[in-house]
Each structure stands twice: as structure tokens, then as C-alpha cells.
Amino acid sequence: MGKALDGVRILDFTHVQSGPTCTQLLAWFGADVIKVERAGAGDITREQLRDIPDVDSLYFTMLNHNKRSVTIDTKNPEGKLVLEALIQKCDVLVENFAPGALDRMGFTWERIQELNPRMIVASVKGFGPGPYEDCKVYENVAQCAGGAASTTGFDDGPPVVTGAQIGDSGTGLHLALGIVTALYQRTQSGRGQRVLAAMQDGVLNLCRVKLRDQQRLDRTGTMKEYPQYPNGTFGEAVPRAGNASGGGQPGWILKCKGWETDPNAYIYFITQAPVWAKICNVIGKEEWATDPDYATPAARLPHLKEIFAEIERWTMTKTKFEAMQILNKYDIPCGPILSMKEIAEEPSLRKTGTIVEVDHPMRGKYLTVGNPIKLSDSPTDVTRSPLLGEHTDEVMAELGYSPEQISALRTAGAI
Numbered sequence: 001m002g003k004a005l006d007g008v009r010i011l012d013f014t015h016v017q018s019g020p021t022c023t024q025l026l027a028w029f030g031a032d033v034i035k036v037e038r039a040g041a042g043d044i045t046r047e048q049l050r051d052i053p054d055v056d057s058l059y060f061t062m063l064n065h066n067k068r069s070v071t072i073d074t075k076n077p078e079g080k081l082v083l084e085a086l087i088q089k090c091d092v093l094v095e096n097f098a099p100g101a102l103d104r105m106g107f108t109w110e111r112i113q114e115l116n117p118r119m120i121v122a123s124v125k126g127f128g129p130g131p132y133e134d135c136k137v138y139e140n141v142a143q144c145a146g147g148a149a150s151t152t153g154f155d156d157g158p159p160v161v162t163g164a165q166i167g168d169s170g171t172g173l174h175l176a177l178g179i180v181t182a183l184y185q186r187t188q189s190g191r192g193q194r195v196l197a198a199m200q201d202g203v204l205n206l207c208r209v210k211l212r213d214q215q216r217l218d219r220t221g222t223m224k225e226y227p228q229y230p231n232g233t234f235g236e237a238v239p240r241a242g243n244a245s246g247g248g249q250p251g252w253i254l255k256c257k258g259w260e261t262d263p264n265a266y267i268y269f270i271t272q273a274p275v276w277a278k279i280c281n282v283i284g285k286e287e288w289a290t291d292p293d294y295a296t297p298a299a300r301l302p303h304l305k306e307i308f309a310e311i312e313r314w315t316m317t318k319t320k321f322e323a324m325q326i327l328n329k330y331d332i333p334c335g336p337i338l339s340m341k342e343i344a345e346e347p348s349l350r351k352t353g354t355i356v357e358v359d360h361p362m363r364g365k366y367l368t369v370g371n372p373i374k375l376s377d378s379p380t381d382v383t384r385s386p387l388l389g390e391h392t393d394e395v396m397a398e399l400g401y402s403p404e405q406i407s408a409l410r411t412a413g414a415i
């Protein structure tokens, strides 16, 4: 079976996490992704957080599946010519260098247009145009500048960053959508264009509901579904809401059997309005279903703390999986707090290809997250990440270089 992006060639000039997540997705959809790395060194993540000496780290391997690797010194005049040949052959150039690095290399938008007017140039930067546009940015900086950190954590504690890499992988995902959209527009216009995904913008997009809440707070001075209501106080900005649900159905994380020793023996429990009577039955508080102080969502809001404490008395008598089984029978929305260990061992995730075992010639077998987006006509086969420069000769030959020319360029340090 063919792949959705068969025939699309990507010049992958990305490094670290944000850019590589984007090009990995494109590779999974069938694009030929040619990763250009610095001769001799490669993507810095190859050597970061290594668990086996001298072997590409899991950090690198898990972000660079299904790609080819070529090494080119793009500051070497002959290396620049090789890059020019690649620009002429590819459809999309993806990069996430620090602001201005591509221009300093001599590859301005204008120059790239001269070489290939159909080329799409896609960039991740920390910030869009404005006071911070020249700044280098990593994941947690984006989480802080995009509004996530100020709204994550508990009211009486400092801002907190999340383990989900919303700044890096989240922005990579935004960029991938921009790229396929630009490819689609090119089928009509015949022209390339620039695509920019700024990490601050990507995080803010994912924090959209908090900007909603800022305006509600400005208008009314309170937000009844937040734990600060009715006992605490609201300031001028959206406060940290602990584990409260972001929507109109109150939820909280509750202890389950074994919580004293297992840090993940918890369940997320949502007191969804349509199943309130069932919740009351399950926890043995049948009278709450008709008591005017508890019977309606509005009446319950001032009592949420007490309600969750009562539900927790019930969840603490069950393991998180037992609680799930019982609650699912009644259509009560809930979810176990799963550890990475439990996720790695979950058979259903292996079956769907969301967790995949990959074999690597130097590290052996390891687990990775496969393509989370499933297309019925474009199945994903996850193949291992390339060794540094593994495909240099192959790609150079495809560009029309003879073995003698390749050897001369290697001697000159251009590749």
C-alpha cells in the first residue's frame, strides 16, 4: 500500500526535539526525509542522556525514525554547493536553528527562492516577531512564556511545567500541519511559501481555555468551577487550578487502594452531570441525588471539596483498575493515573502501534512511541533512526555526484 506523502522530499535541517518531531511525523506519512547533520558531530541529541557509551541515545533514536542521514559542512563552500543541490531536489526545507542561523549560512529566503521557487521553508522559532524574536528557546522556556506554567500547579505553590513536551513536540505538530497545508496550496499556486511555528504561539494555542478564563475573570471576578471558589480568593490573573477539570464538568484526582506506597495509585474522577445519580449510588450517598444542595451542577459547586472527599472514601477501597471497571459500567467518566512503566507494558498500545519495539544495530531492541495519528490508507512502519552520515553516499549519488567527486568532497571536509 502507498503512503500519503509518497514522493515528497524533505530537507530536514532540524535538531534537538521540536523540529525532529515534525519531520518524523512527515516520514511516517511517507515523505523521504533527508536529515542534514554537521559533519563529524551530528545532531547534539545523539550524545545527550546516553544510556550506552558511544551509542546514539534514546533521545535521538526516538525522534528520528524513518529518516536518512547525510553529513554536510554547510559552512564549507563546497558543502554549500551540495546543500544547494539538495534544495533544488527537495520540496520542503525544515529547520529549527537559532534565529538568523540559516541567513548567516547564506541561505536566505530570497536565495532559496532563486534556487527552487517551489520550495516550502518551514521553521520553528521560540518566539514570533516582537521583543523576544532573537532569543534561543528550549521546551520549558516556551511553557513559561506561552501561559502553561502560570496556570499549572496548585494555588499555594510556584508555577509548574508539565512533562508533556507541549513546547517542543507540540510545536513540531503545529509545524507539520503548516507544511502539509502549504504543500496543498502549492498544488494550486505552484509556489512555495514560508511556514513559521513559534513555540510561544504553539503553547498558547494549547492553553486557549486559560485565555478564555482570563476574560471571564476580568468580567465577573470569579470562576465557580475553580478550587478557589468559594473559599479562596481570586487575583487579577487566571490562577493555578490544581487538578480541576478545564471544562464545565468538575473533576479531581483521587487516591485509590495502595496510594500509601504506590505514587500512581490514583484515578481522575469526573462528576459528569448526566450520571450524577449513578455516582451517588456507587459511593453510597443516594440521598445526594435528590437533596437540593447536591442535586444540580450549580448547587454542587460550593460543595465540590466535600463531594470529592466523599468519593475518595470510596475510591480508596478499590485499586484504580477496579474502580475503572465499576465506574465504566455506569458510564461515569474516569481515568487511571498510568505510570510510564504501565504504559510501556500495556498490550493494547503495542497492538495499535502506539508503542513499538524497534531494533537498532548498535543498541539492540528498544521501545518507542509510534505514530499517534492513524490513517486507514497510509499505514506507518516505524524503522530505526539512521547512524550519523549513513546515507551520505547514497544521497550524493542520487544528486548526480560520481564516486570520485564524493571522495574528493570527503577529503575536502565538505561532507
Ligand code: CAO
Binding pocket: 015, 016, 017, 018, 019, 036, 037, 038, 039, 072, 073, 074, 075, 096, 097, 098, 099, 100, 101, 102, 104, 105, 124, 125, 126, 135, 136, 137, 138, 139, 168
Ligand atoms: N554545518 C555547519 N554548521 C552547521 C550545520 C552544518 N551542517 N548545522 C548547523 N550549523 C551551525 C549553524 O550555522 C549555526 O551556526 P552560527 O551560530 O554560527 O550561525 C549553528 O550550527 C546552529 O546553532 P544553533 O544556535 O541553532 O544551536 P544551539 O545549540 O546554540 O541552540 C537551540 C539550540 C535549540 C536553543 C536553537 O537552535 C533555537 O533556539 N532554535 C529555535 C527554537 C527551537 O527549536 N527550540 C527547541 C529546541 S528542542 O528543545
